[in-house]
Amino acid sequence: MTQALELKNVTVKYNRTCALSAVNLSAAENDFLAVIGPNGGGKSTLLKTILGIVTPVQGEIKIFGKNNSQYKEPIGYVPQFSSFRRAFPITVEDVVLSGRLKGGGRPFRRYEKNDYRISGDIMDKLQITQLRRKPVVRLSGGQLQKVLLARALAAEPRLLLLDEPTASLDSEAKNRIYEILKQINQHTTIILVTHDLAAISSYIKNIACLNKKLYYHGEPEISEDIIHKTFGCPVDLIAHGVPHRVLRSHGGDATC
Amino acid sequence: MLRAVLQYSFLQNALFCALLISACCGIVGTVIVLKKQVMLSGGIAHISFGGIGLGYLLGIEPLIGAFLFAVAAALGISILGERSQQESDVATGIFWAAGMALGVLFIALTPGYPPDMASYLFGDILTVTKTDLLLALIIDFIVLFLVTAYYNYLSVYLFDAEFAAVLKVNTKLLAGLLNVVAALTIVILVRAVGIILVMALLTAPAAVASLIGSSLKTVMLAAGVITLLSCLGGLWLSYSLQIPSGAAIALFAAAIYAGAHIIKRLRSQYG
Numbered sequence: 374m375t376q377a378l379e380l381k382n383v384t385v386k387y388n389r390t391c392a393l394s395a396v397n398l399s400a401a402e403n404d405f406l407a408v409i410g411p412n413g414g415g416k417s418t419l420l421k422t423i424l425g426i427v428t429p430v431q432g433e434i435k436i437f438g439k440n441n442s443q444y445k446e447p448i449g450y451v452p453q454f455s456s457f458r459r460a461f462p463i464t465v466e467d468v469v470l471s472g473r474l475k476g477g478g479r480p481f482r483r484y485e486k487n488d489y490r491i492s493g494d495i496m497d498k499l500q501i502t503q504l505r506r507k508p509v510v511r512l513s514g515g516q517l518q519k520v521l522l523a524r525a526l527a528a529e530p531r532l533l534l535l536d537e538p539t540a541s542l543d544s545e546a547k548n549r550i551y552e553i554l555k556q557i558n559q560h561t562t563i564i565l566v567t568h569d570l571a572a573i574s575s576y577i578k579n580i581a582c583l584n585k586k587l588y589y590h591g592e593p594e595i596s597e598d599i600i601h602k603t604f605g606c607p608v609d610l611i612a613h614g615v616p617h618r619v620l621r622s623h624g625g626d627a628t629c
Numbered sequence: 630m631l632r633a634v635l636q637y638s639f640l641q642n643a644l645f646c647a648l649l650i651s652a653c654c655g656i657v658g659t660v661i662v663l664k665k666q667v668m669l670s671g672g673i674a675h676i677s678f679g680g681i682g683l684g685y686l687l688g689i690e691p692l693i694g695a696f697l698f699a700v701a702a703a704l705g706i707s708i709l710g711e712r713s714q715q716e717s718d719v720a721t722g723i724f725w726a727a728g729m730a731l732g733v734l735f736i737a738l739t740p741g742y743p744p745d746m747a748s749y750l751f752g753d754i755l756t757v758t759k760t761d762l763l764l765a766l767i768i769d770f771i772v773l774f775l776v777t778a779y780y781n782y783l784s785v786y787l788f789d790a791e792f793a794a795v796l797k798v799n800t801k802l803l804a805g806l807l808n809v810v811a812a813l814t815i816v817i818l819v820r821a822v823g824i825i826l827v828m829a830l831l832t833a834p835a836a837v838a839s840l841i842g843s844s845l846k847t848v849m850l851a852a853g854v855i856t857l858l859s860c861l862g863g864l865w866l867s868y869s870l871q872i873p874s875g876a877a878i879a880l881f882a883a884a885i886y887a888g889a890h891i892i893k894r895l896r897s898q899y900g
Contacts, residue, residue: 426794450795457789461663462839462848471785476797480778508843524792 375438377402377532377562378423383432385418392418393429396587405558405576407593408566410583416566417453419583420534423564424450436532447475447528449561451521451535459510465520466505469496472527488527495523499553515546522550526557533557535565551576630868639755643874646757647860649765650821650830653772655853657814658835659845660807663787667832669706669808672721674815674827676702676728681749682735691749692764695816698728703808752823752875754864761820768813775810776849779803784845821860822875829879830856833886840889855885
Protein backbone atom coordinates (compact mmCIF):
# COMPACT_ATOMS: atom_id res chain seq x y z
CA MET A 374 0.00 0.00 0.00
CA THR A 375 1.29 3.48 -0.75
CA GLN A 376 1.88 5.59 2.28
CA ALA A 377 0.31 9.05 2.49
CA LEU A 378 3.66 10.42 3.56
CA GLU A 379 7.12 8.96 3.57
CA LEU A 380 10.32 10.70 4.62
CA LYS A 381 13.59 8.91 4.03
CA ASN A 382 16.76 10.11 5.65
CA VAL A 383 15.74 13.79 5.40
CA THR A 384 18.36 16.30 6.56
CA VAL A 385 17.73 20.05 6.53
CA LYS A 386 20.29 22.74 7.24
CA TYR A 387 19.87 26.49 7.63
CA ASN A 388 23.25 27.87 6.59
CA ARG A 389 25.35 25.60 8.79
CA THR A 390 22.87 24.92 11.54
CA CYS A 391 21.29 21.54 11.39
CA ALA A 392 17.51 21.69 11.75
CA LEU A 393 16.63 18.11 10.91
CA SER A 394 19.02 15.20 10.99
CA ALA A 395 18.33 12.05 8.96
CA VAL A 396 14.63 11.88 9.74
CA ASN A 397 12.69 8.79 8.69
CA LEU A 398 8.98 9.08 9.11
CA SER A 399 5.90 7.69 7.50
CA ALA A 400 2.16 8.02 7.79
CA ALA A 401 -0.43 5.67 6.34
CA GLU A 402 -3.52 6.98 4.62
CA ASN A 403 -5.98 8.48 7.14
CA ASP A 404 -3.40 8.42 9.88
CA PHE A 405 -3.58 11.08 12.58
CA LEU A 406 0.02 11.68 13.51
CA ALA A 407 1.17 14.09 16.20
CA VAL A 408 4.78 15.20 16.03
CA ILE A 409 5.86 16.47 19.42
CA GLY A 410 9.10 18.06 20.50
CA PRO A 411 10.53 21.19 22.11
CA ASN A 412 10.56 24.64 20.52
CA GLY A 413 13.38 24.83 18.01
CA GLY A 414 13.29 21.07 17.59
CA GLY A 415 12.59 21.33 13.87
CA LYS A 416 8.84 20.72 13.92
CA SER A 417 7.89 23.68 11.74
CA THR A 418 10.86 22.94 9.50
CA LEU A 419 9.56 19.41 9.08
CA LEU A 420 6.21 20.72 7.83
CA LYS A 421 7.82 23.29 5.56
CA THR A 422 10.07 20.62 4.10
CA ILE A 423 7.07 18.41 3.36
CA LEU A 424 5.34 21.42 1.74
CA GLY A 425 8.38 22.11 -0.42
CA ILE A 426 9.01 25.60 0.97
CA VAL A 427 12.26 24.37 2.51
CA THR A 428 14.55 22.15 0.45
CA PRO A 429 16.43 19.38 2.27
CA VAL A 430 20.16 18.95 1.69
CA GLN A 431 19.67 15.22 1.66
CA GLY A 432 16.88 12.68 1.66
CA GLU A 433 13.63 12.00 -0.07
CA ILE A 434 10.03 12.99 0.63
CA LYS A 435 7.15 11.13 -0.94
CA ILE A 436 3.51 12.14 -0.78
CA PHE A 437 1.08 9.45 -1.87
CA GLY A 438 3.96 7.74 -3.64
CA LYS A 439 5.11 10.82 -5.55
CA ASN A 440 8.17 12.95 -4.95
CA ASN A 441 7.02 16.09 -3.15
CA SER A 442 8.19 18.37 -5.97
CA GLN A 443 6.15 16.28 -8.40
CA TYR A 444 3.06 16.14 -6.18
CA LYS A 445 0.77 18.70 -7.77
CA GLU A 446 -2.36 18.12 -5.67
CA PRO A 447 -3.05 20.67 -2.97
CA ILE A 448 -1.71 20.05 0.54
CA GLY A 449 -3.69 21.58 3.38
CA TYR A 450 -1.60 23.76 5.69
CA VAL A 451 -2.55 25.58 8.85
CA PRO A 452 0.34 27.87 9.87
CA GLN A 453 1.21 29.24 13.27
CA PHE A 454 -0.64 32.39 14.31
CA SER A 455 2.50 34.46 14.27
CA SER A 456 3.37 33.78 10.64
CA PHE A 457 1.07 36.35 9.07
CA ARG A 458 -0.37 39.83 9.44
CA ARG A 459 -3.58 39.90 11.42
CA ALA A 460 -4.21 43.58 10.78
CA PHE A 461 -4.87 43.02 7.11
CA PRO A 462 -7.99 44.21 5.29
CA ILE A 463 -9.52 40.86 4.39
CA THR A 464 -12.80 39.22 5.34
CA VAL A 465 -13.26 35.69 6.62
CA GLU A 466 -14.91 34.59 3.39
CA ASP A 467 -12.04 35.92 1.27
CA VAL A 468 -9.50 34.12 3.45
CA VAL A 469 -11.36 30.82 3.07
CA LEU A 470 -11.79 31.35 -0.68
CA SER A 471 -8.06 31.99 -1.09
CA GLY A 472 -7.52 28.32 -0.23
CA ARG A 473 -9.11 27.53 -3.60
CA LEU A 474 -6.34 29.31 -5.51
CA LYS A 475 -3.74 27.28 -7.31
CA GLY A 476 -0.28 28.33 -8.40
CA GLY A 477 0.63 28.93 -12.00
CA GLY A 478 -0.76 32.45 -11.83
CA ARG A 479 -3.56 32.29 -14.38
CA PRO A 480 -4.41 35.97 -15.01
CA PHE A 481 -7.91 37.20 -14.21
CA ARG A 482 -8.50 34.22 -11.95
CA ARG A 483 -11.82 34.98 -10.28
CA TYR A 484 -13.59 32.79 -7.77
CA GLU A 485 -16.25 30.72 -9.45
CA LYS A 486 -19.54 29.26 -8.26
CA ASN A 487 -17.84 26.02 -7.37
CA ASP A 488 -15.29 27.84 -5.21
CA TYR A 489 -18.06 29.66 -3.34
CA ARG A 490 -20.02 26.43 -2.85
CA ILE A 491 -17.09 24.46 -1.43
CA SER A 492 -15.95 27.31 0.84
CA GLY A 493 -19.55 27.78 1.97
CA ASP A 494 -19.90 24.11 2.86
CA ILE A 495 -16.69 24.17 4.86
CA MET A 496 -17.68 27.34 6.71
CA ASP A 497 -20.99 25.70 7.58
CA LYS A 498 -19.22 22.62 8.86
CA LEU A 499 -16.89 24.65 11.04
CA GLN A 500 -19.76 26.93 12.10
CA ILE A 501 -18.13 30.16 10.98
CA THR A 502 -20.68 31.11 8.31
CA GLN A 503 -22.05 33.92 10.47
CA LEU A 504 -18.52 35.46 10.54
CA ARG A 505 -18.33 35.54 6.75
CA ARG A 506 -18.23 39.32 6.34
CA LYS A 507 -16.07 40.02 9.38
CA PRO A 508 -12.51 41.30 8.90
CA VAL A 509 -9.97 38.87 10.38
CA VAL A 510 -8.65 41.56 12.69
CA ARG A 511 -11.82 41.32 14.77
CA LEU A 512 -11.79 37.54 15.32
CA SER A 513 -10.99 35.77 18.56
CA GLY A 514 -8.16 33.25 18.65
CA GLY A 515 -10.48 30.26 18.38
CA GLN A 516 -12.42 31.83 15.50
CA LEU A 517 -9.23 32.68 13.62
CA GLN A 518 -7.95 29.13 14.05
CA LYS A 519 -11.15 27.79 12.51
CA VAL A 520 -10.85 30.25 9.63
CA LEU A 521 -7.29 29.07 8.95
CA LEU A 522 -8.45 25.47 9.10
CA ALA A 523 -11.29 26.27 6.70
CA ARG A 524 -8.83 27.91 4.29
CA ALA A 525 -6.66 24.79 4.34
CA LEU A 526 -9.67 22.53 3.79
CA ALA A 527 -11.04 24.66 0.95
CA ALA A 528 -8.45 23.11 -1.35
CA GLU A 529 -9.93 19.68 -0.53
CA PRO A 530 -6.55 18.21 0.36
CA ARG A 531 -5.88 14.54 1.06
CA LEU A 532 -3.07 15.54 3.40
CA LEU A 533 -3.48 18.18 6.10
CA LEU A 534 -0.56 19.68 8.04
CA LEU A 535 -1.11 21.75 11.16
CA ASP A 536 1.48 23.82 13.04
CA GLU A 537 0.59 24.28 16.72
CA PRO A 538 -3.13 24.47 15.97
CA THR A 539 -4.21 24.74 19.58
CA ALA A 540 -1.55 27.09 20.94
CA SER A 541 -3.12 30.21 22.45
CA LEU A 542 -6.57 28.61 22.65
CA ASP A 543 -8.51 27.88 25.82
CA SER A 544 -9.32 24.25 26.55
CA GLU A 545 -12.89 24.50 25.27
CA ALA A 546 -11.77 25.89 21.92
CA LYS A 547 -9.04 23.24 21.81
CA ASN A 548 -11.54 20.47 22.28
CA ARG A 549 -13.74 21.86 19.55
CA ILE A 550 -10.82 21.99 17.11
CA TYR A 551 -10.01 18.35 17.93
CA GLU A 552 -13.64 17.32 17.41
CA ILE A 553 -13.51 18.89 13.95
CA LEU A 554 -10.16 17.29 13.17
CA LYS A 555 -11.55 13.90 14.17
CA GLN A 556 -14.30 14.27 11.56
CA ILE A 557 -11.88 15.43 8.89
CA ASN A 558 -9.59 12.54 9.75
CA GLN A 559 -12.15 10.05 8.41
CA HIS A 560 -11.00 10.80 4.88
CA THR A 561 -7.88 12.95 5.31
CA THR A 562 -4.42 12.15 6.59
CA ILE A 563 -3.53 14.62 9.34
CA ILE A 564 -0.09 15.54 10.61
CA LEU A 565 0.02 17.92 13.52
CA VAL A 566 3.04 19.36 15.28
CA THR A 567 3.04 20.76 18.78
CA HIS A 568 5.34 21.40 21.73
CA ASP A 569 2.43 21.22 24.08
CA LEU A 570 2.04 17.67 25.33
CA ALA A 571 -1.23 18.58 26.99
CA ALA A 572 -2.60 19.48 23.57
CA ILE A 573 -2.59 15.89 22.41
CA SER A 574 -5.99 14.34 22.35
CA SER A 575 -7.17 10.77 22.33
CA TYR A 576 -8.08 11.10 18.65
CA ILE A 577 -4.46 10.87 17.68
CA LYS A 578 -3.47 7.54 16.24
CA ASN A 579 0.33 7.81 16.20
CA ILE A 580 3.00 9.91 17.79
CA ALA A 581 6.50 10.93 16.72
CA CYS A 582 8.98 12.63 19.01
CA LEU A 583 11.25 15.08 17.24
CA ASN A 584 14.20 17.09 18.43
CA LYS A 585 16.33 17.45 15.31
CA LYS A 586 16.45 13.66 15.30
CA LEU A 587 13.43 11.44 15.42
CA TYR A 588 13.34 9.69 18.80
CA TYR A 589 10.19 7.69 18.63
CA HIS A 590 7.52 6.86 16.17
CA GLY A 591 4.53 4.67 16.79
CA GLU A 592 1.54 4.17 19.02
CA PRO A 593 0.74 6.98 21.43
CA GLU A 594 2.21 5.13 24.35
CA ILE A 595 5.55 6.60 25.20
CA SER A 596 7.77 6.33 28.17
CA GLU A 597 9.30 9.03 30.29
CA ASP A 598 12.68 8.04 28.93
CA ILE A 599 11.72 8.98 25.37
CA ILE A 600 10.22 12.27 26.52
CA HIS A 601 13.42 12.92 28.43
CA LYS A 602 15.52 12.32 25.34
CA THR A 603 13.29 14.45 23.12
CA PHE A 604 12.92 17.43 25.38
CA GLY A 605 16.32 17.13 27.00
CA CYS A 606 14.75 17.34 30.41
CA PRO A 607 12.09 15.54 32.37
CA VAL A 608 8.68 16.92 31.48
CA ASP A 609 5.51 16.66 33.43
CA LEU A 610 3.79 14.09 31.26
CA ILE A 611 0.40 15.67 30.62
CA ALA A 612 -1.69 16.96 33.46
CA HIS A 613 -2.98 13.96 35.34
CA GLY A 614 -6.70 13.45 35.31
CA VAL A 615 -7.30 15.42 32.14
CA PRO A 616 -9.85 13.50 30.03
CA HIS A 617 -7.83 13.49 26.83
CA ARG A 618 -4.76 11.96 28.40
CA VAL A 619 -3.16 9.45 26.08
CA LEU A 620 0.23 8.95 27.59
CA ARG A 621 0.73 6.18 30.06
CA SER A 622 0.82 7.43 33.61
CA HIS A 623 4.12 7.19 35.39
CA GLY A 624 5.35 7.04 38.93
CA GLY A 625 6.46 10.17 40.74
CA ASP A 626 6.20 13.75 39.63
CA ALA A 627 8.87 14.93 37.27
CA THR A 628 9.63 18.60 36.85
CA CYS A 629 11.93 20.53 34.53
CA MET B 630 -8.95 79.38 -9.09
CA LEU B 631 -11.45 77.71 -11.43
CA ARG B 632 -11.09 80.44 -14.01
CA ALA B 633 -7.31 80.16 -13.81
CA VAL B 634 -7.55 76.41 -14.45
CA LEU B 635 -9.52 77.04 -17.62
CA GLN B 636 -7.10 79.73 -18.66
CA TYR B 637 -3.69 78.20 -18.05
CA SER B 638 -2.62 74.92 -19.62
CA PHE B 639 0.04 74.36 -16.91
CA LEU B 640 -2.73 74.20 -14.32
CA GLN B 641 -4.67 71.78 -16.50
CA ASN B 642 -1.55 69.61 -16.81
CA ALA B 643 -1.10 69.71 -13.05
CA LEU B 644 -4.66 68.51 -12.50
CA PHE B 645 -4.28 65.72 -15.06
CA CYS B 646 -1.04 64.72 -13.39
CA ALA B 647 -2.73 64.66 -9.98
CA LEU B 648 -5.45 62.39 -11.36
CA LEU B 649 -2.99 60.04 -13.04
CA ILE B 650 -0.60 59.67 -10.10
CA SER B 651 -3.49 59.08 -7.71
CA ALA B 652 -4.35 55.79 -9.41
CA CYS B 653 -0.90 54.19 -9.26
CA CYS B 654 0.03 55.85 -5.98
CA GLY B 655 -3.10 54.51 -4.23
CA ILE B 656 -2.34 50.96 -5.33
CA VAL B 657 1.42 50.98 -4.83
CA GLY B 658 1.17 52.93 -1.56
CA THR B 659 -1.23 50.32 -0.20
CA VAL B 660 1.15 47.50 -1.10
CA ILE B 661 4.10 49.34 0.46
CA VAL B 662 2.27 50.14 3.69
CA LEU B 663 0.83 46.62 4.08
CA LYS B 664 4.18 45.00 3.27
CA LYS B 665 5.96 47.42 5.63
CA GLN B 666 8.36 48.48 2.89
CA VAL B 667 8.36 52.20 3.56
CA MET B 668 12.14 52.24 4.03
CA LEU B 669 12.61 50.42 0.75
CA SER B 670 10.47 52.88 -1.18
CA GLY B 671 12.37 55.80 0.34
CA GLY B 672 15.57 54.12 -0.80
CA ILE B 673 14.30 53.69 -4.34
CA ALA B 674 13.22 57.35 -4.50
CA HIS B 675 16.64 58.57 -3.44
CA ILE B 676 18.53 56.17 -5.69
CA SER B 677 16.66 57.62 -8.64
CA PHE B 678 18.52 60.89 -8.01
CA GLY B 679 21.66 59.14 -9.27
CA GLY B 680 19.83 58.40 -12.52
CA ILE B 681 18.67 62.00 -12.84
CA GLY B 682 22.29 63.16 -12.48
CA LEU B 683 23.41 60.61 -15.07
CA GLY B 684 20.71 61.83 -17.43
CA TYR B 685 22.10 65.37 -17.26
CA LEU B 686 25.68 64.16 -17.69
CA LEU B 687 24.85 62.10 -20.79
CA GLY B 688 22.43 64.65 -22.15
CA ILE B 689 19.41 62.32 -22.13
CA GLU B 690 16.02 62.85 -20.47
CA PRO B 691 16.78 62.78 -16.72
CA LEU B 692 13.54 60.91 -15.99
CA ILE B 693 14.73 57.99 -18.17
CA GLY B 694 17.91 57.81 -16.09
CA ALA B 695 15.77 57.88 -12.95
CA PHE B 696 13.67 54.95 -14.23
CA LEU B 697 16.76 52.88 -15.00
CA PHE B 698 18.33 53.49 -11.59
CA ALA B 699 15.09 52.91 -9.69
CA VAL B 700 14.24 49.64 -11.46
CA ALA B 701 17.81 48.32 -11.09
CA ALA B 702 17.74 49.18 -7.39
CA ALA B 703 14.32 47.57 -6.91
CA LEU B 704 15.56 44.33 -8.46
CA GLY B 705 18.82 44.45 -6.51
CA ILE B 706 17.06 45.00 -3.22
CA SER B 707 14.52 42.24 -3.83
CA ILE B 708 17.29 39.74 -4.58
CA LEU B 709 19.12 40.75 -1.39
CA GLY B 710 15.83 40.72 0.52
CA GLU B 711 15.41 37.02 -0.18
CA ARG B 712 18.46 36.34 1.94
CA SER B 713 17.53 38.24 5.05
CA GLN B 714 15.50 41.17 6.26
CA GLN B 715 18.51 42.69 7.96
CA GLU B 716 20.66 42.47 4.88
CA SER B 717 18.03 44.14 2.75
CA ASP B 718 17.55 46.88 5.35
CA VAL B 719 21.27 47.66 5.38
CA ALA B 720 21.50 47.43 1.59
CA THR B 721 18.60 49.89 1.26
CA GLY B 722 20.41 52.38 3.48
CA ILE B 723 23.63 52.09 1.49
CA PHE B 724 21.87 52.31 -1.87
CA TRP B 725 19.97 55.34 -0.54
CA ALA B 726 23.14 57.32 0.24
CA ALA B 727 25.16 56.06 -2.74
CA GLY B 728 22.35 57.00 -5.15
CA MET B 729 22.21 60.56 -3.85
CA ALA B 730 26.00 60.82 -3.89
CA LEU B 731 26.18 59.61 -7.49
CA GLY B 732 23.59 62.19 -8.48
CA VAL B 733 25.63 64.99 -6.96
CA LEU B 734 28.81 63.64 -8.57
CA PHE B 735 27.29 63.31 -12.06
CA ILE B 736 25.89 66.83 -11.90
CA ALA B 737 29.25 68.21 -10.79
CA LEU B 738 30.84 66.48 -13.80
CA THR B 739 28.23 67.88 -16.20
CA PRO B 740 29.86 70.65 -18.23
CA GLY B 741 28.38 74.14 -18.22
CA TYR B 742 26.07 75.70 -15.67
CA PRO B 743 24.65 73.22 -13.14
CA PRO B 744 20.95 72.51 -13.73
CA ASP B 745 18.40 73.45 -11.07
CA MET B 746 17.94 70.33 -9.01
CA ALA B 747 15.37 71.76 -6.62
CA SER B 748 12.47 70.66 -8.80
CA TYR B 749 13.61 67.02 -8.49
CA LEU B 750 14.20 67.25 -4.76
CA PHE B 751 10.96 69.03 -3.92
CA GLY B 752 8.96 68.39 -7.08
CA ASP B 753 6.98 70.73 -9.22
CA ILE B 754 3.65 69.50 -10.44
CA LEU B 755 3.07 72.88 -12.11
CA THR B 756 5.84 72.26 -14.65
CA VAL B 757 4.91 68.75 -15.80
CA THR B 758 5.09 68.27 -19.55
CA LYS B 759 2.93 66.28 -21.96
CA THR B 760 5.68 63.61 -21.97
CA ASP B 761 5.45 63.31 -18.18
CA LEU B 762 1.69 62.86 -18.46
CA LEU B 763 2.11 60.18 -21.10
CA LEU B 764 4.61 58.33 -18.88
CA ALA B 765 2.19 58.54 -15.95
CA LEU B 766 -0.58 57.16 -18.16
CA ILE B 767 1.56 54.20 -19.25
CA ILE B 768 2.53 53.44 -15.66
CA ASP B 769 -1.12 53.61 -14.59
CA PHE B 770 -1.98 51.16 -17.32
CA ILE B 771 0.73 48.70 -16.22
CA VAL B 772 -0.18 48.95 -12.52
CA LEU B 773 -3.94 48.66 -13.09
CA PHE B 774 -3.52 45.74 -15.46
CA LEU B 775 -1.31 43.78 -13.05
CA VAL B 776 -3.54 44.44 -10.07
CA THR B 777 -6.79 43.47 -11.79
CA ALA B 778 -5.26 40.43 -13.49
CA TYR B 779 -3.66 39.03 -10.34
CA TYR B 780 -5.83 40.55 -7.63
CA ASN B 781 -6.63 37.33 -5.77
CA TYR B 782 -3.02 36.18 -5.85
CA LEU B 783 -1.84 39.59 -4.68
CA SER B 784 -4.33 39.58 -1.83
CA VAL B 785 -3.30 36.13 -0.56
CA TYR B 786 0.40 36.96 -0.97
CA LEU B 787 0.19 40.21 0.97
CA PHE B 788 -1.91 38.60 3.71
CA ASP B 789 0.18 35.45 4.17
CA ALA B 790 3.19 35.05 1.88
CA GLU B 791 3.99 31.61 3.24
CA PHE B 792 0.53 30.30 2.43
CA ALA B 793 0.85 31.76 -1.06
CA ALA B 794 4.04 29.71 -1.44
CA VAL B 795 2.17 26.60 -0.25
CA LEU B 796 -0.40 27.24 -3.02
CA LYS B 797 2.63 27.16 -5.34
CA VAL B 798 2.27 30.83 -6.25
CA ASN B 799 5.61 32.12 -7.55
CA THR B 800 6.21 34.48 -4.65
CA LYS B 801 9.73 35.48 -5.73
CA LEU B 802 8.46 36.64 -9.10
CA LEU B 803 5.56 38.44 -7.47
CA ALA B 804 7.83 40.23 -4.99
CA GLY B 805 10.19 41.29 -7.79
CA LEU B 806 7.32 42.48 -9.95
CA LEU B 807 5.83 44.49 -7.08
CA ASN B 808 9.20 46.16 -6.45
CA VAL B 809 9.59 47.08 -10.11
CA VAL B 810 6.07 48.50 -10.27
CA ALA B 811 6.80 50.45 -7.08
CA ALA B 812 9.97 51.83 -8.69
CA LEU B 813 8.06 53.04 -11.76
CA THR B 814 5.42 54.70 -9.60
CA ILE B 815 7.99 56.31 -7.34
CA VAL B 816 9.79 57.93 -10.28
CA ILE B 817 6.59 59.46 -11.60
CA LEU B 818 5.78 60.70 -8.09
CA VAL B 819 9.24 62.24 -7.89
CA ARG B 820 8.25 64.41 -10.82
CA ALA B 821 5.18 65.67 -8.98
CA VAL B 822 6.26 66.05 -5.36
CA GLY B 823 10.00 65.42 -5.44
CA ILE B 824 12.38 62.84 -3.98
CA ILE B 825 12.20 64.14 -0.45
CA LEU B 826 8.42 64.45 -0.30
CA VAL B 827 7.52 61.26 -2.15
CA MET B 828 7.15 59.38 1.12
CA ALA B 829 4.19 61.55 2.12
CA LEU B 830 2.09 60.46 -0.85
CA LEU B 831 3.14 56.82 -0.64
CA THR B 832 2.39 56.37 3.04
CA ALA B 833 -0.19 58.81 4.38
CA PRO B 834 -3.11 58.04 1.99
CA ALA B 835 -2.64 54.26 2.26
CA ALA B 836 -2.32 54.41 6.04
CA VAL B 837 -5.54 56.42 6.33
CA ALA B 838 -7.27 54.15 3.80
CA SER B 839 -6.39 51.03 5.79
CA LEU B 840 -8.36 52.50 8.70
CA ILE B 841 -11.43 52.62 6.46
CA GLY B 842 -11.29 49.71 4.02
CA SER B 843 -12.34 46.14 4.74
CA SER B 844 -10.73 44.56 1.68
CA LEU B 845 -7.58 45.16 -0.31
CA LYS B 846 -9.71 46.56 -3.13
CA THR B 847 -11.43 49.18 -0.99
CA VAL B 848 -8.18 50.19 0.71
CA MET B 849 -6.52 50.75 -2.68
CA LEU B 850 -9.48 52.71 -3.95
CA ALA B 851 -9.69 54.85 -0.81
CA ALA B 852 -5.93 55.47 -0.93
CA GLY B 853 -6.28 56.66 -4.52
CA VAL B 854 -9.06 59.05 -3.59
CA ILE B 855 -7.12 60.40 -0.62
CA THR B 856 -4.04 60.89 -2.83
CA LEU B 857 -6.17 62.88 -5.25
CA LEU B 858 -7.59 64.97 -2.40
CA SER B 859 -4.08 65.66 -1.13
CA CYS B 860 -2.92 66.76 -4.57
CA LEU B 861 -5.95 68.98 -5.17
CA GLY B 862 -5.82 70.42 -1.67
CA GLY B 863 -2.10 71.02 -1.96
CA LEU B 864 -2.49 72.69 -5.35
CA TRP B 865 -5.18 74.96 -3.98
CA LEU B 866 -3.00 75.84 -0.97
CA SER B 867 -0.04 76.44 -3.21
CA TYR B 868 -2.08 78.66 -5.54
CA SER B 869 -3.77 80.74 -2.88
CA LEU B 870 -0.84 81.12 -0.47
CA GLN B 871 1.89 81.30 -3.15
CA ILE B 872 3.87 78.42 -1.60
CA PRO B 873 5.77 75.63 -3.41
CA SER B 874 3.34 72.96 -4.70
CA GLY B 875 5.32 69.84 -3.67
CA ALA B 876 5.57 71.00 -0.07
CA ALA B 877 1.90 71.99 0.00
CA ILE B 878 0.81 68.56 -1.29
CA ALA B 879 3.01 66.70 1.21
CA LEU B 880 1.75 68.83 4.09
CA PHE B 881 -1.86 68.33 3.01
CA ALA B 882 -1.37 64.54 2.98
CA ALA B 883 0.28 64.68 6.41
CA ALA B 884 -2.61 66.77 7.73
CA ILE B 885 -5.15 64.20 6.50
CA TYR B 886 -3.17 61.48 8.26
CA ALA B 887 -3.05 63.46 11.51
CA GLY B 888 -6.77 64.27 11.23
CA ALA B 889 -7.70 60.63 10.64
CA HIS B 890 -5.75 59.53 13.70
CA ILE B 891 -7.29 62.19 15.90
CA ILE B 892 -10.76 61.07 14.78
CA LYS B 893 -9.84 57.44 15.41
CA ARG B 894 -8.60 58.29 18.91
CA LEU B 895 -11.73 60.30 19.72
CA ARG B 896 -14.02 57.58 18.41
CA SER B 897 -12.35 54.85 20.44
CA GLN B 898 -12.55 57.07 23.54
CA TYR B 899 -16.08 58.35 23.23
CA GLY B 900 -17.65 56.11 20.60
